[in-house]
Amino acid sequence: xxxxxxxxxxxxxxxxxxxxxxxxxxxxxxxxxxxxxxxxxxxxxxxxxxxxxxxxxxxxxxxxxxxxxxxxxxxxxxxxxxxxxxxxxxxxxxxxxxxxxxxxxxxxxxxxxxxxxxxxxxx
Amino acid sequence: xxxxxxxxxxxxxxxxxxxxxxxxxxxxxxxxxxxxxxxxxxxxxxxxxxxxxxxxxxxxxxxxxxxxxxxxxxxxxxxxxxxxxxxxxxxxxxxxxxxxxxxxxxxxxxxxxxxxxxxxxxxxxxxxxxxxxxxxxxxxxxxxxxxxxxxxxxxxxxxx
Numbered sequence: 468x469x470x471x472x473x474x475x476x477x478x479x480x481x482x483x484x485x486x487x488x489x490x491x492x493x494x495x496x497x498x499x500x501x502x503x504x505x506x507x508x509x510x511x512x513x514x515x516x517x518x519x520x521x522x523x524x525x526x527x528x529x530x531x532x533x534x535x536x537x538x539x540x541x542x543x544x545x546x547x548x549x550x551x552x553x554x555x556x557x558x559x560x561x562x563x564x565x566x567x568x569x570x571x572x573x574x575x576x577x578x579x580x581x582x583x584x585x586x587x588x589x590x
Numbered sequence: 591x592x593x594x595x596x597x598x599x600x601x602x603x604x605x606x607x608x609x610x611x612x613x614x615x616x617x618x619x620x621x622x623x624x625x626x627x628x629x630x631x632x633x634x635x636x637x638x639x640x641x642x643x644x645x646x647x648x649x650x651x652x653x654x655x656x657x658x659x660x661x662x663x664x665x666x667x668x669x670x671x672x673x674x675x676x677x678x679x680x681x682x683x684x685x686x687x688x689x690x691x692x693x694x695x696x697x698x699x700x701x702x703x704x705x706x707x708x709x710x711x712x713x714x715x716x717x718x719x720x721x722x723x724x725x726x727x728x729x730x731x732x733x734x735x736x737x738x739x740x741x742x743x744x745x746x747x748x749x750x
Contacts, residue, residue, distance in 0.1 A: 499629050499632070501665075502628060502661070503625035503628050532654070534662060534721070534724075535665075535718075535719075535723075535724055539716075539718055540717070546715060563651070567658075570727055571710070
């Protein structure tokens with residue numbers, strides 16, 4: 468029942484996954500990262516890690532809105548990558564999305580790059 | 591199911607006998623108790639913010655903050671409603687009262703003690719527990735109380 472209320476019935480989140488020089492880039496093609504799709508993002512990140520890709524870049528350039536559960540899903544990815552001695556960095560945060568990381572002090576936790584290219588160069 | 595209850599006034603400009611702000615906002619919407627409606631309600635909150643002529647600050651920032659406050663409050667309402675009540679609705683109301691935008695989100699759950707919700711420990715990397723903190727940070731006042739058939743989370747934002 469909880470699943471019905473908290474998640475769409477089908478896996479509908481649009482995420483583009485690509486490999487670049489040993490790093491796996493997950494580009495979120497969604498405007499909102501909220502309690503409706505955050506559980507799916509968490510699952511998708513975990514599957515990528517379980518499949519052996521341990522160095523992840525999450526490209527949030529198209530995300531214009533994030534809520535606390537979206538932040539929680541990213542924290543889950545960060546912790547699970549850490550457990551595998553991997554890396555988990557964020558790229559392309561829009562200013563208001565970035566301000567939510569500042570408000571919750573999570574900008575001190577995540578490695579955040581201005582855009583995907585900088586993350587690929589430095590991450 | 592999306593119900594616009596009367597009185598429904600989207601947003602308008604001058605009202606002949608209006609309040610000091612000259613703007614009337616009276617939004618009263620019922621949506622199903624499901625997260626798929628978060629985006630819809632968040633977008634309505636954003637549109638209300640963008641039409642608030644009385645607000646002199648950055649309206650795009652206000653829009654984001656109202657979107658977030660409504661989203662977090664709705665998630666709170668959904669979490670607080672028993673799974674047995676999954677078919678019940680979440681009611682969201684927005685109106686101007688004095689010089690505040692007042693947002694109320696009603697739930698049918700057991701309720702909780704708002705004052706007992708702690709500020710998150712920023713050193714702990716808990717995945718949950720930031721929703722009420724964000725509402726408190728972005729709104730000027732937050733109150734949670736019992737109603738006849740449930741509870742209401744009331745949030746106010748000063749407009750002037």
